[in-house]
Amino acid sequence: MSNTQDESPKGSTENAAPPGHQVGSVGRICRALSERTVTALIFLCGVSAIIFVFSIFYFVFREGYPFIRDSLDLKGFFLSEEWYPTSETNKRYGILALLAGSASVTLVATLVAGPFGLGCAIFISQFCDGKFRETLKILVELLAAIPSVVWGFIGLAVMNPLIIRFAEVPIGLCVLNAGVIVGLMCVPITVSIAEDAIRAVPDTYLEAAEAMGATRWQTIHRVILPAAKSGLLAAVLLGVARAVGETMAVLMCTGHTINIPFDGRLPFLHVFESVRTLTATIAAELGEVPRLDPLPDGNYPVEARHWQVLFVLGIVLFAITFLINLIADLIVKGIRKKA
Amino acid sequence: MNRRVSGFLRLSAVVGSVVLIVGCGGAKEEAKEKKLVISNSGSDTMVNLAQMWAEEYEKVEPGVSVEVGGGGSGVGIRDLMQGLVSVANASRKMKDSEREQAKRNTGKEPVECIVGYDAMAIYAHKDNPVTELSIEDLAAIYGEGGAVDKWSQIGVDMSSIGGQDEIVRVSRQNSSGTYFFFREHVLNKKDYKLGSRDMSGSKDVVELVGKTPGAIGYSGMGYKTDAVKFVKIAPKRGETAHEPSLANVVAGKYSLARPLHMYTLGRPEGHVKAYMDWILSPAGQKIVEEAGYVPVAAADGK
Numbered sequence: 001m002s003n004t005q006d007e008s009p010k011g012s013t014e015n016a017a018p019p020g021h022q023v024g025s026v027g028r029i030c031r032a033l034s035e036r037t038v039t040a041l042i043f044l045c046g047v048s049a050i051i052f053v054f055s056i057f058y059f060v061f062r063e064g065y066p067f068i069r070d071s072l073d074l075k076g077f078f079l080s081e082e083w084y085p086t087s088e089t090n091k092r093y094g095i096l097a098l099l100a101g102s103a104s105v106t107l108v109a110t111l112v113a114g115p116f117g118l119g120c121a122i123f124i125s126q127f128c129d130g131k132f133r134e135t136l137k138i139l140v141e142l143l144a145a146i147p148s149v150v151w152g153f154i155g156l157a158v159m160n161p162l163i164i165r166f167a168e169v170p171i172g173l174c175v176l177n178a179g180v181i182v183g184l185m186c187v188p189i190t191v192s193i194a195e196d197a198i199r200a201v202p203d204t205y206l207e208a209a210e211a212m213g214a215t216r217w218q219t220i221h222r223v224i225l226p227a228a229k230s231g232l233l234a235a236v237l238l239g240v241a242r243a244v245g246e247t248m249a250v251l252m253c254t255g256h257t258i259n260i261p262f263d264g265r266l267p268f269l270h271v272f273e274s275v276r277t278l279t280a281t282i283a284a285e286l287g288e289v290p291r292l293d294p295l296p297d298g299n300y301p302v303e304a305r306h307w308q309v310l311f312v313l314g315i316v317l318f319a320i321t322f323l324i325n326l327i328a329d330l331i332v333k334g335i336r337k338k339a
Numbered sequence: 340m341n342r343r344v345s346g347f348l349r350l351s352a353v354v355g356s357v358v359l360i361v362g363c364g365g366a367k368e369e370a371k372e373k374k375l376v377i378s379n380s381g382s383d384t385m386v387n388l389a390q391m392w393a394e395e396y397e398k399v400e401p402g403v404s405v406e407v408g409g410g411g412s413g414v415g416i417r418d419l420m421q422g423l424v425s426v427a428n429a430s431r432k433m434k435d436s437e438r439e440q441a442k443r444n445t446g447k448e449p450v451e452c453i454v455g456y457d458a459m460a461i462y463a464h465k466d467n468p469v470t471e472l473s474i475e476d477l478a479a480i481y482g483e484g485g486a487v488d489k490w491s492q493i494g495v496d497m498s499s500i501g502g503q504d505e506i507v508r509v510s511r512q513n514s515s516g517t518y519f520f521f522r523e524h525v526l527n528k529k530d531y532k533l534g535s536r537d538m539s540g541s542k543d544v545v546e547l548v549g550k551t552p553g554a555i556g557y558s559g560m561g562y563k564t565d566a567v568k569f570v571k572i573a574p575k576r577g578e579t580a581h582e583p584s585l586a587n588v589v590a591g592k593y594s595l596a597r598p599l600h601m602y603t604l605g606r607p608e609g610h611v612k613a614y615m616d617w618i619l620s621p622a623g624q625k626i627v628e629e630a631g632y633v634p635v636a637a638a639d640g641k
Contacts, residue, residue: 081533089528160550170553171536257536258535284512285514289417290420303436
């Protein structure tokens, strides 16, 4: 830059020189401008997440609000399993069975993803190193790259006949099928967060354990696990949040049936029953539901409620995942403070 | 190192897809300049039929391109209400509230045209010993408060195929045109019993029934496969049961025959009118039969 400036007065008689000088000052302005633009852009990217979250929430709430205002009956909504949004004789909007469906699949998924994910994280961080460890990590991450519809297909084509054959039930699309599939889908996220938590355990702890003559298993069991406890819990919780929100695979593997799989008989959760989740209900129904405007008198036609109630389901789902994420976040913050 | 490689891959994937999208957009625009486009979407029952019409019509009228989308009757009707498609395919009638919304949005009244008939078939697994059912049986199996949950209750012995006595009811999602038709004509507008497997497509119903020995399901007659069989339907208990077939629909013997509709905004004009006329012509109606449904002329001439 300084070079150009030095030369420009000397060569002012030449044709090329004045443009050269111009380029210098324009360049400076450009650079200042571009710096400012880049800063602004980065700022925009930074706050965009906030903007997106709020605008999504605003949109979902705006669509669902008329239902909440006009026809929400809290008791009937949360405590009834009768989901008849398109009935001609008696429209009913009970989501108890959908909540129970989501809960049951999530529970089984957690039981699969928890032990598998934590075990895998312990193995990766403590029992292997070098190339093997890198390969394993890449493979686990690859698991996250499998599209959800492919998982669903595995549930439909592989798990379904297996469950029919070995459990001797009439149909294999059930809580167990979806729970196992979603659990496997949650393993990568659980592994990577759990591994971070384990790696965050200070080396001094490990050295102290070694100095005390602890075996490897004793170190893991008595030192690492207690020290990384809250991080591991957060890992499982974030996996759970993923399980609650999973849609496509669940739609394909649960059998999509309004049914409460819990009851008072042992073992309380009947994993061979079909269920239907909140997410799958939205996915299956929203596509064909017309969005109707209010009539001239300001009231909505009764057919408009179906569209709106599906958005209320969205709000419920949003609230559940928000709560789980918040808890996981608080737990993680808890560790940081202690450390 | 790994990070850098994966970053590069990601970047190239993004760039690649952008190029692809731009490329596709360009190609589409070019085609639009040359050809008149008739877009239609809707009924899952009719999507194969609509596709066959579209392919054949492009041979008859190379200057017109017909774009077909599925999604379900509700999707077609919604697209039509918003003026996004020229024609909506629907296996159910448009509701009054939907007609009014369409008028408010576009200023035009939707016009109905019946382009063929379907016999909504009741499917069972090919090994299931059941041969016939009455409409009352179906209502007792599917309807809210219906007493039938087991095959043995309607005299079907399942011991020969594994002895799963429970009837696995396969149904459709509650916004589907086929769901509405079944509710109106079998359940007499009353509601379904909870606990049915609600599939999102006509084909999914037949596939699930084909994989499940104890299952029963309803879907368009055009979706029959080798893994399933038709159950004959009697209008009342004790009366003669009939199979869903062209002949039985034409003779008026099959109880669950239903019209297949195409809706346009206002009376069809220009190239859309030409297309609709062609569909109702012998050439178009021959394709209805090829797709496994019943031509209008045959059914009306009964």
